[in-house]
Amino acid sequence: MTTAEYSHALHTLVEDLTTALKTATSLEKLETLRTEYLGKKGSFTQLGKQIKDIAGSDKKEAGQILNKAKQQIEDLLAAAQETIATKQAWIDLTIPGKKPEVGHMHPVSQAMEEITHIFEQIGFTRVRYPEVDWDWYVFEALNMPKSHPARDEWETFFVDAPTDDQKGKMVLTTHTSNGQVREMERLHSKPPIRMINIARCYRRQQDATHTQMFHQFEGLVVDKGITIQHLKGTLDYFAEQFYGPGTKSRIRPFHFQFTEPSFEVDFSCHICHGTGYLDDKEEQKCRFCKSGWHEVGGAGMVHPNVLKAGGIDPDEYTGFAFGWGVERTYTLKEGLNLDDIRLLYSGDLRFLHQF
């Protein structure tokens, strides 16, 4: 083949494409043409391969012609695509989207996932322990001997089952604190311990802020040199992560049998920033909080008797623990406005679909 013949063949090809493109009114047709010309078995590709038949001295010129033709073809296709695009049917860009049907994770799951993530970032290990447990783990090992008045605060459900000689009655866990001694046992009484235990709990009460079943998360840290400062640090860290920058925590004196000292934990109200008022003149009271702070739950330094029950020497180790309701902690989120936690367990889709 001579260079002239080669050039002619290429020219014809471009002419053919120009003609064909006149009737190509859809992107689909355009793609078919693109394959017919530029595809692996396309006519241009085939013609391109024939360059090897051209005498050596003319090969360079033929190559230039070939490149030029390829450029022409690509330009033609691009121009055609542009034309087709402008001719496509008009679409109303403001039309509402068609949403694929999706489900929702339960708000309690969402809260637990967030809580887990926050504590895992500072080295806590999430664990799970029985929800039906022995009195020993729920009360006795936590420095709450039988018939102690402190037990009144836990409206306990008892399971109709035989009492164990050593571990006492079978109960529904009234708090996640049963995980404290169980975690010490799992680790063979060898700190470091940095546990987060999130679980279902049960108390014999029911109103707008209490359900027979609820969830708690329990933190337990035991090691040499653990102080109240570390508890404060952990609380502050959680408050900022969970409620947003600027949220503060504070601890106040309280009493629990299984911690000494014991604290009540408050987080600053994100509406009034801990002041209790919505304005600088202190005229408008914040209705979301009780004097600037929200009570979320209890905490304290692990009582020596609890460490002993878990086989840990209280003269050598110290630790802190905290345990709060997931629901309570979650419902304090800004703008959530959920004031009846019974809804969480109602299974009402009109509620659940909102999360």
Place this chain on the structure above:
Amino acid sequence: MNILIPHTWLKDHLETDADPKSLQTNVSLCGPSIERIYDTAGDNVYDIEVTTNRVDSMSVRGIAREAAVILEQFNVKASLKPLTLLSDTATQGTELPLPKITNDPALSKRLTCVVLSGVKRNSTPKWMADRLLQTEQNVHDAVIDITNYITHDLGHPCHAFDYDKLMNTGGEIIVTEAKKGETFTTLDGNTFETVGGEVVFKNGEGKIIDLPSIKGTANTSIDDSTQNVLLLLESIMAKKVRFASMTHAIRTTAAQLMEKNVDPELAGDVLLRGIELYQQLCDAKIASPIFDEFPGKTTPTAVQMPLSRITDYLGLTIKTDRVLSILKTLGCDVAVEGETLKVTPPTFRPDITIAADVIEEIARIYGYHNLPSTLMDTPIPTNKPADVDFVLENKIKHFLATLGWQEIYSYSMVSKEIAQQSGQSIDGHLALQNPLTDDRVYLRRSLVPSLEEIIEQNKQVDHLSVFEIANVYHPLARQLPSQELMLSMVSTQSFRDTKGALEQLLRQFYIDTSEVKPQTKQNYCNAHQCGEVWVGDRVLGHIMVLKSGHTAIELQVAHLMSVAKAHPTYQSIPKTAEVKEDITLTLPEKTLVGPVIETLLASHELITAVELKDVYNQNYSFAITYWHPENTLSTLEVEPARRALVEAAVAAHAANLVGEI
């Protein structure tokens, strides 16, 4: 326990200029929590939460004592006013004899009383009535109200007997334990039968004449005709008070205080204050000497601890002088010997028994808010529990939610009816001894009935697919129940759609093949049809068509965990193209399509995938994939495979090909 304290009453005991708001803020940070301030009858009334270990703060004077110490730390001038009481010489009468009293030191730590004669039934003066109303106590007349007032003021309950009624029962008080089956009638007219072991006062004939530290009995209580009063304070052992009070559900203020170890030392002061008020308000005369037996008088035990222990808890060192001054203001005797701190708490602080108790006192008065806040610099534990996988659980939740399934949290305790829907007999369930409501009695053994109930309750929703991950509880002899975490899914969608969701869920854990083995005994959840879901040699759980027509799946999360993979095994991308075509077979009724697919797949080596596309009556359309690793197959090359496939289907399943090869 909460206590209401009007500001002006508090100032009877507390010398301070602190305004109610700052008093609330400061005291709450370092002591009892002042939760609210009410404006009641022109006064600020504090609503204060007192913790169960601090019964010494359950009085106006108790709070004043705390406030005095705390306010000083905030540089607010405050001090506890001294208590002025009648002197010994002013309290000796001889007009009437005391009853004969026989105490049992094992039951009552102290017993003190006095006879007051000529008690006038005057009405309660306004100042006292106001205070009682402000603290939500009833107002009767002075004879009765004085006892409630001094209890609130100073913190030790007391009881006014009708002296004459008491003398008429024999004039004798014997402190003893009740036997089983004795009866007594409280002053409000309710009759109780003893279970045995309650501490009671009896007369010489063995008749119960008082339920001390809890409630008076009708046979010795004040009534309209009372002229002479025996004012008495006893200190029954706290455990005994709690036992009787809980057993008979008589939860009076007195019982709630006395079961928490009220300091018996207080009884003397309260008696003197009582005498004074009876004199002032009822024109009473002291008609007897004061009786006082105090066998339980104790000196508090000292706590000895290294001073360094304070630093261990606080993470900083407080100067020893400061430590000592804090403890002294709280009423402790303190001494330092070398590096050892010796602390003897006052009698009203029996809660201070170990080093941690002392540290709490120092820390709270120093101020928790004055301690820095810092994260741990200790090693991060690396020993994780092997039997849980929260990442997997969350992945399930996220995936199913994205797929259109709604996550549910339903109660672990269910009604009898729902429990039985699990297919297990009611006796096969653990039950609560003390359920709160009838619908929450049994610990469930399947989540499916709960989810069915939720679908039922949401009838307004057209298509509903719900799931839950929660424990079920299978009873075990003399052990905790087996508490198995289940994933349950119930849907109103078609069986195929639901099963498809399961298959895609398994794919998330790189499980490509699962098999359902239909069960002949369908006892799981009383399902209409039920099959086991198998992966390899493990049963993950069940898939079933319920009687409602809904499809349910219940898998054991632990089993899913055991077969789940974190990543796939990569298969090299094929170099040759697959050939795909649809083939429709007519299958006899009730043919199991699972085995048919197995047959088709095994019928020829070129067949690499068989997928069921549609079912119409008995016609089943399958998408067949033919593939050869080296050559792209031509129509001609596919033909033998297609023929083999049809022949196998005809032979094994009596299938008919729709159309022709």
